[in-house]
Amino acid sequence: MSEEKDKILIVEDEEDTQFVLERLLFKNGYEVKASNNGEEALKVLQYFQPKVIIADWTMPEMDGLQLCDILKSNEKHKLIYFIVLTARAAIKDRVKGLDVGADDFLVKPVENSELLAHIRSGIRIYNLQNELKKIEHNKALLEMAATIGHKINNPLSSLIMSVQNLQFELSDVKEKTLEDDFTIIGESVKRISKFVEALQNLQNPEFTKYALDNKILKID
Numbered sequence: 545m546s547e548e549k550d551k552i553l554i555v556e557d558e559e560d561t562q563f564v565l566e567r568l569l570f571k572n573g574y575e576v577k578a579s580n581n582g583e584e585a586l587k588v589l590q591y592f593q594p595k596v597i598i599a600d601w602t603m604p605e606m607d608g609l610q611l612c613d614i615l616k617s618n619e620k621h622k623l624i625y626f627i628v629l630t631a632r633a634a635i636k637d638r639v640k641g642l643d644v645g646a647d648d649f650l651v652k653p654v655e656n657s658e659l660l661a662h663i664r665s666g667i668r669i670y671n672l673q674n675e676l677k678k679i680e681h682n683k684a685l686l687e688m689a690a691t692i693g694h695k696i697n698n699p700l701s702s703l704i705m706s707v708q709n710l711q712f713e714l715s716d717v718k719e720k721t722l723e724d725d726f727t728i729i730g731e732s733v734k735r736i737s738k739f740v741e742a743l744q745n746l747q748n749p750e751f752t753k754y755a756l757d758n759k760i761l762k763i764d
Contacts, residue, residue: 582606
């Protein structure tokens with residue numbers, strides 16, 4: 545099975561520049577999509593999730609900074625490494641771009657080797673941020689599982705003791721008539737206890753498919 549390629553989105557209205565960038569990135573092993581402005585890019589992002597976006601600052605319909613501002617405010621796309629291509633070299637312009645969340649700036653014309661180096665750096669940062677996000681997500685799940693397990697365990701202990709007291713207090717004759725009920729209660733208690741133990745010992749949270757495309761936490 546071939547290794548999945550890193551995805552990059554080019555947002556550039558100049559056809560020649562777009563063609564050169566696509567060819568360069570394709571030759572260097574990336575999966576590439578291109579759009580002519582920010583509006584088109586938003587449509588592409590509905591089905592294509594890149595690690596890096598290379599966007600020209602000045603474009604019709606929606607420019608690079610407007611697109612960046614929208615994406616950095618969106619939880620789904622905020623970690624995408626956003627590189628702005630611009631002919632503007634002034635510090636005030638870079639500050640403006642950084643204020644809306646741009647991760648990197650390259651002044652046109654840019655050398656191919658420099659662009660590729662910035663892309664590799666952006667992909668490393670994207671991967672690292674996603675790994676940290678996954679770790680934080682798993683940590684939150686583990687804390688939640690431990691909390692639920694603790695909250696269930698306390699009333700469960702009381703239930704077990706109450707059932708044992710009931711069995712002790714009842715006469716042999718009466719207990720026999722309730723034998724099936726006590727069996728069901730006992731089996732239910734075992735299942736709940738096993739579930740609580742699994743929650744409290746959860747190490748690597750995984751999800752499994754459920755009804756209506758929902759997912760549930762997999763508890764063995």
